[in-house]
Amino acid sequence: MTISAAILTGGLSRRMGSDKALLPIRGRPMALFIAGILKRVTGTDPFLVAKCPKKYESLGLAVARDAMPYRCALAGVHAALRHAATRRVLITACDQPFLSPRLLRVMIATPGDVVVCEADRRLRPFPLIFSTDLLDAVADSFSYGVLSIQENLFVSGFPAILDDRRVRDLDPELATFRNLNDPASFERQARRPPPARRLTVCR
Numbered sequence: 001m002t003i004s005a006a007i008l009t010g011g012l013s014r015r016m017g018s019d020k021a022l023l024p025i026r027g028r029p030m031a032l033f034i035a036g037i038l039k040r041v042t043g044t045d046p047f048l049v050a051k052c053p054k055k056y057e058s059l060g061l062a063v064a065r066d067a068m069p070y071r072c073a074l075a076g077v078h079a080a081l082r083h084a085a086t087r088r089v090l091i092t093a094c095d096q097p098f099l100s101p102r103l104l105r106v107m108i109a110t111p112g113d114v115v116v117c118e119a120d121r122r123l124r125p126f127p128l129i130f131s132t133d134l135l136d137a138v139a140d141s142f143s144y145g146v147l148s149i150q151e152n153l154f155v156s157g158f159p160a161i162l163d164d165r166r167v168r169d170l171d172p173e174l175a176t177f178r179n180l181n182d183p184a185s186f187e188r189q190a191r192r193p194p195p196a197r198r199l200t201v202c203r
Helices: 030-042 053-059 073-083 101-109 132-144 164-170 183-190
Strands: 004-008 047-050 062-065 088-093 114-119 122-131 160-162
Touching: 004 030, 004 073, 030 053, 030 088, 030 101, 047 053, 047 073, 053 062, 062 073, 073 088, 073 122, 073 132, 088 101, 101 114, 101 122, 101 160, 101 164, 114 164, 122 132, 160 164
Parallel strands: 004 047, 004 088, 047 062, 114 160
Antiparallel strands: 088 122, 114 122
């Protein structure tokens, strides 16, 4: 095992009105749908990060408890780093089901304590790779009131960044970064057919 994979179940889902991780997409709860992609890419069983692990017992995945008294994504990252069995952790959000396996594989192959993607000239918080070596630095961020993912990307110096051009080459539609945050986006995106697979023609 060279990398662990974690799925953050998120906060209160106020805009969606129900738990995003449990919403069905293509016949499976969204968290399980994402877990399937992560397992194919990493070869390991992903785990969830949640404030209330009991809510997700029926999914059959290991769940790491987010015990931080903060409702922010950084608290989930902290819990993922504490629970991980490997030095590096691939961390995703539970409302991004259209992850590109090609993009994830390149992220994993990219060295660095922090690996992040740029899309549309912005650094995207998820998916990202964090090293457990940075656990103490992330914990210190709470003491300083630095709670955003973006600010914590630089805790080990400059992160490894897959730039916009590289990301678009791997995921032309930037589907990886589509968040299903509300009922309208869920209905619109969840019913889209899966993308056609690229075929390699041998000559």
